[in-house]
Amino acid sequence: MQLRPEEISGILKERIQHYENKIQLSDTGTVVQVGDGIAKVYGLERCMAGELLEFSTGVYGMAQNLEQDSVGVVMLGDEESVKEGDSVRRTGRIVSVPVGEALLGRVVNALGQPIDGKGILAATETRPIESPAPGIIEREPVKVPLQTGIKAIDSMIPIGRGQRELIIGDRQTGKTVLATDTIINQKGKDVICIYVAIGQKRSTVAQLVENLTQNGAMDYTIVVCATASELAPLQYIAPYAGCAMGEYFMHQGKDVLIVYDDLSKHAVAYRALSLLLKRPPGREAYPGDVFYLHSRLLERAANLSKESGGGSLTALPIIETQAGDVAAYIPTNVISITDGQIFLETELFHSGVRPAVNPGISVSRVGGNAQIKAMKKVSGSLKLAYSQYRELQSFAQFGSDLDSDTKSRLADGERIVEVLKQGRNEPISVEHQVMILYAVVHHYLRQVPVEQILAFQEELFEFMDSTYPQVGQAVAQTGELSKETEETLKSAIQECLEHFLKSH
Numbered sequence: 001m002q003l004r005p006e007e008i009s010g011i012l013k014e015r016i017q018h019y020e021n022k023i024q025l026s027d028t029g030t031v032v033q034v035g036d037g038i039a040k041v042y043g044l045e046r047c048m049a050g051e052l053l054e055f056s057t058g059v060y061g062m063a064q065n066l067e068q069d070s071v072g073v074v075m076l077g078d079e080e081s082v083k084e085g086d087s088v089r090r091t092g093r094i095v096s097v098p099v100g101e102a103l104l105g106r107v108v109n110a111l112g113q114p115i116d117g118k119g120i121l122a123a124t125e126t127r128p129i130e131s132p133a134p135g136i137i138e139r140e141p142v143k144v145p146l147q148t149g150i151k152a153i154d155s156m157i158p159i160g161r162g163q164r165e166l167i168i169g170d171r172q173t174g175k176t177v178l179a180t181d182t183i184i185n186q187k188g189k190d191v192i193c194i195y196v197a198i199g200q201k202r203s204t205v206a207q208l209v210e211n212l213t214q215n216g217a218m219d220y221t222i223v224v225c226a227t228a229s230e231l232a233p234l235q236y237i238a239p240y241a242g243c244a245m246g247e248y249f250m251h252q253g254k255d256v257l258i259v260y261d262d263l264s265k266h267a268v269a270y271r272a273l274s275l276l277l278k279r280p281p282g283r284e285a286y287p288g289d290v291f292y293l294h295s296r297l298l299e300r301a302a303n304l305s306k307e308s309g310g311g312s313l314t315a316l317p318i319i320e321t322q323a324g325d326v327a328a329y330i331p332t333n334v335i336s337i338t339d340g341q342i343f344l345e346t347e348l349f350h351s352g353v354r355p356a357v358n359p360g361i362s363v364s365r366v367g368g369n370a371q372i373k374a375m376k377k378v379s380g381s382l383k384l385a386y387s388q389y390r391e392l393q394s395f396a397q398f399g400s401d402l403d404s405d406t407k408s409r410l411a412d413g414e415r416i417v418e419v420l421k422q423g424r425n426e427p428i429s430v431e432h433q434v435m436i437l438y439a440v441v442h443h444y445l446r447q448v449p450v451e452q453i454l455a456f457q458e459e460l461f462e463f464m465d466s467t468y469p470q471v472g473q474a475v476a477q478t479g480e481l482s483k484e485t486e487e488t489l490k491s492a493i494q495e496c497l498e499h500f501l502k503s504h
Helices: 005-026 151-156 175-187 201-213 232-250 263-276 290-298 330-337 344-351 373-379 384-395 405-420 429-443 450-467 469-478 484-501
Strands: 028-035 036-044 051-055 058-066 071-075 089-093 096-099 126-128 165-167 191-198 222-226 254-259 312-320 340-344
Touching: 051 469, 058 175, 071 232, 071 290, 089 429, 096 232, 126 405, 151 373, 151 384, 151 405, 151 429, 165 175, 165 330, 175 191, 175 201, 175 254, 175 340, 191 201, 191 232, 191 263, 201 222, 222 232, 232 254, 232 263, 232 290, 254 340, 263 290, 263 312, 263 330, 290 312, 290 330, 312 330, 340 344, 373 429, 384 405, 405 429, 405 450, 429 450, 429 469, 429 484, 450 469, 450 484
Parallel strands: 165 312, 165 340, 191 222, 191 254, 254 312
Antiparallel strands: 028 036, 028 089, 036 071, 051 058, 051 089, 058 071, 096 126
16 A cells, blocks of 8 residues: 555654653643743643642742643742743652751751751751641640740740640731740750741841850751742742651651741732632632641641650741731631630830730630649739739729729739740740749739839849759759748748848
């Protein structure tokens, strides 16, 4: 049978076409459209959601929208070099970051690449940024305290290892300070810390790293940074990258603390990404899955059972509110996912109460389970007394004649507020907290003028450490305030008080 030349060329064309299609379907695609950090790619039929893709220019991207005839890819690098018609290659793996001891003390970007100028990372292992949260059977109740070193929190809103506690408040109310003080307080407590900076200025992150270095906290801390100048996709993956780094240590049986600063900017970055991918906008123009975005991140915080490795991952997400509106979309979402919130109030902050914790709205849903027995014993009535004082204070400013009971409650409340004040980078050990809180709850400080409370506190700590060191040691070692220790503490406070009143 003889074939005409045009038939031969037709068959060859068909064969070549099918052959190319086969390769294109399994491995490579072509950029159809690119702009605003989003590339539309044709031909990646077997692509997975969240898969890392490599452009012919060496830039990486992450598959987000898997549509019928194209894939929406978010760029994880410079989009300027990518143009229509460029080829895109599947890597076959989900976006992963390096993990391990080599990251401690380093500042890395959202892809785990070092940006601190200290050379390459010697990490040998990687871990996908997205992984399923531990199931119920793998978890244990949260019962070991994570000491923040901040009196107002350790006494009234305790945090346990494996908990998710939200820090919420307007801008410039001390949210980051609260988180960094907690990181500084983990020194010598065998807790690995990860700080994720999302959408912040580079200068702010540099100051924070300098602060942690000066306080000796960088030795056990990893800083993951996706600044405001970086692409929205990098800001979007940053918290997941930090979480993956923390999970590596958690599965090794270690305790990890991770701070997400802040998830409002994370949601904004995701909104920008989603709208560019043409996903339908919902409430406040956020896409419908923005709740799932944060829940799948925060659900990964856990206190694992002994059989599962026994490690823990404690999450402190930060949310910025606008004019104290905790009922806005993103704050309500994150409040419903976390195990409590620490609400920082602008009014308190500007009136000199720092940390500006509002004990009325703040709550820890783990509560006393995450406190040592001694702290539970002394702080039991503290929150109630503080809340009563706040109520009476607003009522008392209108009335001139107050009965003696109201006056004494107001006096006690003023002293509680003063005791709970604390400067930045000044975490206090739990045994010292127990001592000063015992003094204020049992009305020993009624004789001390309010403005001298913090001076008395310093004197009390020095006096206890030099004259009665056994009290602090007993609390630190057993976590309890036994009858004998309590008696010693009472007489010691009385002795210190008499000396203080004579000398002042």
